[in-house]
Amino acid sequence: MAEQIAVQAHHSPEEIQKEIRVYIAVFCGLAVLTGATVGACYGLKLPVHYAVMVAVTIAIMKGFLVAGFFMHLLSEKKVIYGILALTVFFVAVLLWGPLEHFLNRMGGGIR
Amino acid sequence: MPDTHTAHALELEIPYTVGHRADTGLYNGKLGIWLFLASEVMLFGALFSSLILLRTSAPLWPRGWEELNVPLATVNTMVLIISSVTVVLAWANLRLGNFARGRLFIAATLVCGLAFMVIKGFEYAHKFELHHYPSTNNFFATYFLLTGLHGLHVVGGMVVFLYFLTFGSRMWHRDRDRFTNRIEIVGLYWHFVDLVWIFLFPTLYLL
Numbered sequence: 362m363a364e365q366i367a368v369q370a371h372h373s374p375e376e377i378q379k380e381i382r383v384y385i386a387v388f389c390g391l392a393v394l395t396g397a398t399v400g401a402c403y404g405l406k407l408p409v410h411y412a413v414m415v416a417v418t419i420a421i422m423k424g425f426l427v428a429g430f431f432m433h434l435l436s437e438k439k440v441i442y443g444i445l446a447l448t449v450f451f452v453a454v455l456l457w458g459p460l461e462h463f464l465n466r467m468g469g470g471i472r
Numbered sequence: 473m474p475d476t477h478t479a480h481a482l483e484l485e486i487p488y489t490v491g492h493r494a495d496t497g498l499y500n501g502k503l504g505i506w507l508f509l510a511s512e513v514m515l516f517g518a519l520f521s522s523l524i525l526l527r528t529s530a531p532l533w534p535r536g537w538e539e540l541n542v543p544l545a546t547v548n549t550m551v552l553i554i555s556s557v558t559v560v561l562a563w564a565n566l567r568l569g570n571f572a573r574g575r576l577f578i579a580a581t582l583v584c585g586l587a588f589m590v591i592k593g594f595e596y597a598h599k600f601e602l603h604h605y606p607s608t609n610n611f612f613a614t615y616f617l618l619t620g621l622h623g624l625h626v627v628g629g630m631v632v633f634l635y636f637l638t639f640g641s642r643m644w645h646r647d648r649d650r651f652t653n654r655i656e657i658v659g660l661y662w663h664f665v666d667l668v669w670i671f672l673f674p675t676l677y678l679l
Contacts, residue, residue, distance in 0.1 A: 374568055381564050388557045395549050402678035403542045409535070409679060416674035423670045431560050431663045438497045441506050448510040452517040459524035466528050 387430045394423050490649040505657045509664050512625075516668055519621070523614045523675065534611055536677040539604070541595055545677045548591050549669065555584030556666045559659040566652040571644050578637050578655070581662065585630040592623055615676055622672060625665045632658045 398419045402412045429435045434445075488500045496503055527533050536542075562577030599605075599612070606616040636655065643651040 372567060377564050377567050381561065384557055384560045384564070388553060391553045391556075392550065395546065395553065398674055398678060399542065399546050402674065403537050406537075412679050416678050420671050420674055424667055427556060427663055427667050427670065431556050431666075432660055440496045440498065440503065444506050444510050448513045452513060455514075455517050455521045456524070459521050459528065463524055463528045 383430060387426050390426055391423055394419050394426075490647070490653060499653055501653055501657045502660075505660050509660065512664060512668075516621075519614075519618055520671070520675070523618070526610050526614060530610060536675075536679055539611065540615070540677050541598065542677050544591055544595055545673055548588050549673050551584050551588045551591070552666045552669050555581045555588070556663055558584060559655075559662050563652065563655050563659050566644075566648075566655055569648070574655070575637060575641065578633055582630055582633040582637060585626050585633065588626055589623060589630075592619065618672055618676065622665070622668055625668070629658065629662050629665055632661075 398416055401407060401415045401419075407415060434441070486500070490499060492499055493503070558577045558580040562574045562581065565577060566574035596616075604612050606613045636651075636658065640654070641651075643654070
């Protein structure tokens with residue numbers, strides 16, 4: 362019963378209106394971060410290793426906003442977290458070799 | 473007591489199209505789309521992995537902004553971000569019971585998808601004018617492969633939005649919750665397409 366009430370509260374018009382305001386705020390955040398990436402990497406023409414750090418950091422922040430708020434991953438069911446954890450593990454395995462190579466080159470002075 | 477025809481129809485009905493499963497707490501479609509998205513993460517993950525390996529192994533690799541049109545790609549990034557907002561607004565309005573506004577936002581998402589593809593078309597046309605093809609070098613091979621595959625995903629999403637804007641919208645009058653769930657599902661797919669672009673844009677154009 363308590364769960365049923367919680368579900369109803371989640372779907373109340375007030376709650377949905379509040380969600381809409383959050384979506385608009387997230388959009389503004391994404392727009393600002395896009396401007397920041399372009400400004401730093403294209404406007405300032407940063408050296409590649411600094412550009413990689415800035416671009417990847419900002420892309421992760423933007424990805425968090427999209428996945429967390431638009432895809433509602435901040436309040437999802439455990440089964441979805443389980444699916445994603447498994448996916449992240451296999452992607453990490455895929456990326457490990459190339460990233461290690463990249464980091465070695467950075468240490469040796471990548472262009 | 474239901475007659476034979478009704479009983480048969482009930483037997484054929486797919487369970488959990490709206491209600492949540494007891495084991496997962498999700499309706500079937502949502503669990504399905506997340507499993508599909510997991511496979512998509514692996515697909516793009518493999519391609520990103522290949523790109524990193526090719527780039528770090530190459531003796532020479534151009535900076536993205538030397539070869540590609542950054543202002544045009546920035547506009548495209550904003551178009552996709554706007555489309556992500558319009559699709560969540562469509563879903564929110566359908567949950568509020570406002571079908572007209574929900575459809576308007578679905579149409580806006582479709583227009584954004586179209587705008588993205590038109591801009592991408594201009595970009596490709598300019599590359600072909602300069603005789604830059606996938607066979608030119610590894611840089612353009614990865615550029616055309618990644619943006620081309622991403623573009624196909626955009627087109628796939630547009631087809632689904634077009635369906636829900638036209639024939640598929642009849643479902644709203646029969647089963648509102650199910651229609652709303654379907655928009656949530658296509659929305660999740662669309663956000664994933666946006667998410668891929670968020671990583672593609674700096675990787676290809678800015679680094």
